[in-house]
Amino acid sequence: MERKWWKEGVAYQIYVRSFKDSNNDGIGDLRGIIEKLDYIKSLGVDMIYLNPINKSPNDDNGYDISDFEDIMTEFGSLADFDELLSGIHNRNMKLIMDMVINHSSDEHPWFIEAKKAKDNKYRDYYLWSKGKGENPPNNWGSFFGGSAWELDKNTGEYYLHIFSKKQPDFNWSNKNLREDMKKMIKYWIEKGVDGFRMDAINHLAKDMDFPDGEMKEGALYGDFIPYVQNLPEVHDYLKELRKDVFTGDQVVIGETGGINYENAHVYTGLDNKELDFTFHFDMHSVGKGEKPWERVEIDLIKDIKEKMTGWATREENEGWCPIFYSNHDTTRTVSRLGDDKEYHALSAKMLATLQLTHKGTPFIYYGDEIGMTNAADFQLEDYRDISVSYGYREYVLSGLVSHENYVKGLNLTSRDNSRTPMQWNDRKNAGFSDVNPWIRVNSNYNSINVEKEEKDQNSILNYYKKLTLLRKEELALVYGSFKEIDEDNKSVYSYERSLGGKKILVVCNFFGRDAEINLSDEVVDSGYKLKLDNYGVYNKGSIKLQERLVKLRPYEARIYIN
Structure with missing residues (x-):
């Protein structure tokens, strides 16, 4: 049994844009987190994981980075970051940063240079290909809808983007790109960052032959996943990063779609020296019907037990695992896995019990500790996620889905359900900001908020505190x-x-x-x-x-x- 701080601790994930607005511009920021550090500490958590805070034009809420070594303007400055990190460390907590190294923003200086000419020194930092006549190089779609290729009219070639067209993918086979990535990560380590969650890490390698993907029934584009996910070269890149960059006690977490408890060892196996653990997607689709606007009853054995027990009973040499139900890419825990109406508090506490007593490192998503729910009354204009507008064009405007059913589906499945502002109290905008926030506050903030639950000893919030305390008292709940x-x-x-x-x-x-x-x-x-x-x-x-x-x-x- 090798003891590690990131095994014994409880993590708290913060979607910065939605946590606390300190300067009344409607956007959460670093100083808002500084203001709430004592609250976070009171939860009994040991580490804070922040979604991207690097400079970004925000096409995908910070996952499109234009400067890897600076802070997003809306979030503050490097001086604010230094103060936040100091405040975290002074409270004996750790900081985990979200690092996006699969792609950059199309407004990053490297990509701006890459578009200037085919022989530009940064051209090979990205992935380019000629089209087939007037068509893209192949039939790949992107995760956000539409083609994975965008034509650069200046050079007459297409660049690959498996997410938004404003998120061009890096070419990790380029050694100079890899060296620049290493320097950037070392920059944050030298500042004192304790760990990293690597976004879309298993997409670093692509099939450079760019073959067409299989066309499945009803699909508008070919299946690109087999050619951009979990390819063998990814392991070479991760081993190189581990050897050259992560030489201390930092925790290295990878977001890995297509990975489950049966095969996660290819990344987390102790002999591999790649990742400490992976963020998987096992709980994302639980309860979803065949149609996005339908919900079906959970099959406890198939949907929950097999997965959670599967992770908990892996061999020690296969590596560690996280325990999380929700994050910025899912919906709210109690709405998806519990009952956010009749048994709201009881089901939220039951889910917390499972999470804080299971084997692995618990990651509490901001607001889950008070039982925040999906925004059930949001209309189309209330959503901000880039994938919503892509989907509307592809499904509603094309006549495949009605407007009404599309919105019903968003109420159940949209990522924006987990991105609404933190509900601090029952005053204006739930105490998040004095001005209208970047995304609407959930209308149930009058009954679900921190201030109310702090006063109630039987609240969801105080139950979470009892659970985190118990986890610290009983090492059996960890190891x-x-x-x-x-x-x-x-x-x-x-x-x-x-x-x-x-x-x-x-x-x-x-x-x-x-x-x-x-x-x-x-x-x-x-x-x-x-x-x-x-x-x-x-x-x-x-x-x-x-x-x-x-x-x-x-x-x-x-x-x-x-």
């Missing part, structure tokens, strides 16, 4: 073995964590109906006493687990310790 109980139970997710003589039993009813679980004599005879539960019997250490048949109320969650 303990994981054993699932009653795997075939379709309503209850239960497991034991064990380390040395310490054992912890977690029992969670995942649905809004009564449920029960049969425990073995061995479990019942382990001397368990109730430590924490989401119905409010907190810390009643004399309540022993004595019956094999445990009956649970809707969304009930219990933690027992021997």
Whole structure:
């Protein structure tokens, strides 16, 4: 068991643009985070992960970087960053930065130079190809819709962008590009940054023959994924970065689409020396129907247990894993996995119980600690995500989907649901800003906000604090073995964590109906006493687990310790 700070800590992810506006321009910023550092510390978290803060024209909310060594103007200055980092370290917390190295903005000086001429020194920093007559080089689509190719009229060639056309992809086979990337990352390490989450890291290598992708039924473009994701050369680039850049105790996290618990070891295996752990997409589609505007009941075994238990029971040499339900690319946890209406608080606490007692490093997404929900009443004009306008053109204007159903789908699936302003109080704009924010505040901020929940001992917020404290007190919740109980139970997710003589039993009813679980004599005879539960019997250490048949109320969650 190799002890690491990033294994034992709890992380808190902040979408900076939506956290706290300090200068009343409607946009969250670094000084807003500085203002709330004591609040963040009070949650019991140990590290803060920030979405991109580098200079950007914001075509994709900061994931299009125009200067890797400066701060986005709306967020503040390098001096603000230095003060923020100092404030984090002074509170014995760590900082993880989001680093986008698969592509840049088309307004980055390198790309501006690359477009000037085919023999420009920066031309080969990006990926270019001639078209086929008047058409792009192949039929690849992009993640945000439309073709993955954009014609540069000046040079008569197309450049590749697997995301927005304002996000041209780097050519990582170019050694000079790789060296410049290393210098840039070292710049932030020298400032004191403790770790990095590498965006779209498994897309660094592309099939340079640019073959056509398979045309699937109903698709407008060919399937480009096999030619831009998880190619063998990616591992060479990551090994090189690890060897030449990450020589200290920094944590290195990769966002890796197409990776799951069965194959993540190709990146995180201890012998590989590439990534410490990966951000996967296992929970993104849970509950989604065949059509975006439909939701289906969760299959607990297939959708949750198999995935979460799969990650928790990997061999130690396969590497570590994160535990997260939501981030800036998903919808709100309680809306997607729980019940944001009748059982709002209970289901949010149940999900928190699973997250803070499972094996891996928990990443709490800002607002989840108060049970923030999807913005169910947003209309088309309320959305800001670039993919919304792309999708509207492709599906609604082409007649494939009605306007009404498209908006219903956004209410359930749009990334903007997880990007609405943090709900601090019940005053104007939820205390986020004195002016109208960049994206509308969720209309339920009067009932769901930090100020209200801090005063309520039975709130979601205070339950999170109890869980983070328990995780610090019990090392078994970090390094303990994981054993699932009653795997075939379709309503209850239960497991034991064990380390040395310490054992912890977690029992969670995942649905809004009564449920029960049969425990073995061995479990019942382990001397368990109730430590924490989401119905409010907190810390009643004399309540022993004595019956094999445990009956649970809707969304009930219990933690027992021997």
